[in-house]
Amino acid sequence: MSLQANRTVSYEKYHGTSNDFIIIDAADFIPNRYSFATAYCDRETGVGVDLDVGDDGHVGADGVLFLALEEQYSPPRVIMTLVQPDGSTAAMCGNGARCAAAWAAERTGSDEVMVDTQAGTRHATVNDDGSVTIEMGVPAFDPRDVPLARDDPLVEEELEGHPVTAVNTGVPHVVIFVDDADDVDLESVGPTLRYADVFPEGANVTFAAEKESGDGFDQRTYERGIEGETQSCGTGAVAVVAAAKRLGLVDDAESVTVSPPGGDLEISVPDDAPATLRGGVTHEYAGELAREPPAQS
Numbered sequence: 382m383s384l385q386a387n388r389t390v391s392y393e394k395y396h397g398t399s400n401d402f403i404i405i406d407a408a409d410f411i412p413n414r415y416s417f418a419t420a421y422c423d424r425e426t427g428v429g430v431d432l433d434v435g436d437d438g439h440v441g442a443d444g445v446l447f448l449a450l451e452e453q454y455s456p457p458r459v460i461m462t463l464v465q466p467d468g469s470t471a472a473m474c475g476n477g478a479r480c481a482a483a484w485a486a487e488r489t490g491s492d493e494v495m496v497d498t499q500a501g502t503r504h505a506t507v508n509d510d511g512s513v514t515i516e517m518g519v520p521a522f523d524p525r526d527v528p529l530a531r532d533d534p535l536v537e538e539e540l541e542g543h544p545v546t547a548v549n550t551g552v553p554h555v556v557i558f559v560d561d562a563d564d565v566d567l568e569s570v571g572p573t574l575r576y577a578d579v580f581p582e583g584a585n586v587t588f589a590a591e592k593e594s595g596d597g598f599d600q601r602t603y604e605r606g607i608e609g610e611t612q613s614c615g616t617g618a619v620a621v622v623a624a625a626k627r628l629g630l631v632d633d634a635e636s637v638t639v640s641p642p643g644g645d646l647e648i649s650v651p652d653d654a655p656a657t658l659r660g661g662v663t664h665e666y667a668g669e670l671a672r673e674p675p676a677q678s
């Protein structure tokens with residue numbers, strides 16, 4: 382292999398309803414995943430800055446997914462590690478796991494994939510329409526699971542002036558129901574709740590509003606580790622439906638549409654089975670990146 386080839390690594394860029402990720406095959410050694418993610422996720426100078434990324438592409442990313450494919454299993458497995466733009470890792474990422482499943486399906490020809498995450502193994506199915514459905518575990522309100530720095534669940538209680546409900550859907554979320562999600566000044570309210578003392582590991586902050594049509598919820602999420610709003614958040618969408626069910630806002634949580642800015646997600650939170658998340662996945666572009674990104678000025 383030429384010295385030049387050894388200095389670069391191939392990547393694929395995907396998004397799930399515009400929650401976008403750089404995908405690296407974990408078999409390709411990256412000396413410093415922290416500096417790799419913080420450099421290439423940058424929205425101004427990151428991946429794709431030198432490309433015409435097109436209408437469905439984004440410069441930078443919401444994170445890097447390091448994926449280890451184990452295709453000898455049936456269904457094939459993919460071990461997923463998410464490193465976020467601030468260099469932190471997160472145990473789970475619903476949209477990221479859907480992208481990981483699509484990446485593994487393309488490499489194996491299988492339309493079923495087991496995604497191994499730090500929050501557990503999640504069964505994924507690539508549907509005939511190209512969307513991906515993934516199991517999301519059972520949402521947890523127990524303080525020890527969210528986690529919370531208190532002994533009781535946090536359900537529709539006031540925190541920093543907002544009625545909040547805290548739930549773990551693979552990662553911690555705090556959900557607030559409002560009349561109109563577009564009215565929320567997320568960039569200022571987000572950090573206040575994300576760093577509240579009651580969340581020892583922080584939390585993703587999700588505002589939700591019932592649609593006028595009555596057909597589901599609009600969603601906006603301020604994400605831990607991105608330290609800003611994302612266009613979509615899968616664990617957040619599941620958190621909305623789990624909290625809505627807990628608060629009696631939905632009768633039948635078998636299939637609820639949740640609409641972040643990036644596109645519609647279909648959520649189910651049944652009584653006796655794992656939650657599920659379904660939505661589109663798009664392969665944006667691919668290329669080569671320096672394994673060790675240029676030092677950031």
Ligand SMILES: N[C@H](CCC[C@H](N)C(=O)O)C(=O)O
Binds near residue numbers: 475
């Ligand atoms: N966007 C992701 C959530 C990532 C969670 C991460 N921001 C954290 O918990 O630190 C999703 O689709 O579920």
